[in-house]
Amino acid sequence: MIYNEKKVEMLRQRYPEGTRICLDSMDNDPRPIPPGTKGIVQFVDDAGTLHCKFDNGRMLGVIPDVDQFHKIDQEQAQNDTQTEENIECEEITETEDLEENEEMNMSM
Numbered sequence: 125m126i127y128n129e130k131k132v133e134m135l136r137q138r139y140p141e142g143t144r145i146c147l148d149s150m151d152n153d154p155r156p157i158p159p160g161t162k163g164i165v166q167f168v169d170d171a172g173t174l175h176c177k178f179d180n181g182r183m184l185g186v187i188p189d190v191d192q193f194h195k196i197d198q199e200q201a202q203n204d205t206q207t208e209e210n211i212e213c214e215e216i217t218e219t220e221d222l223e224e225n226e227e228m229n230m231s232m
Contacts, residue, residue, distance in 0.1 A: 135188060136168045139195065145176065148192035157184055162196065 139145070143165040150156035157163075163178035163186075173185040186193055 132168065132170060132172045135172050135174070139165045139168060139174050141165060141167060144196040145174070145186070145193050146196055147178075147186065148194060150186070150191045152190060153184070157182060 144162060145165060146162045147157050147159060149159050157178055157180070161178050161180055163176040166175050166177055166183075168174050169185070173187050175183070175185050177183050
């Protein structure tokens with residue numbers, strides 16, 4: 125689907141680089157990104173495709189009016205990041221606790 129210049133410019137303003145999105149569905153791709161996957165817009169090309177890097181490591185173009193997605197507001201994106209950081213901190217703490225327990229068991 126090719127958009128006119130005004131539509132492409134509107135998409136670039138609505139989804140600038142760094143905008144967080146969440147994919148709701150992608151039906152026309154042979155290897156679709158799973159629903160609920162979040163990503164970051166890297167750029168909008170001249171055809172109006174949002175090229176994104178998704179949190180699962182994949183990079184793929186999202187086509188407005190074909191793929192279903194929604195923009196994640198800044199506050200929600202920050203909360204998601206803080207939650208991910210907290211989970212990472214908990215995982216590190218759990219790993220450190222396991223290592224300490226192993227060291228204590230070895231020294232006994």
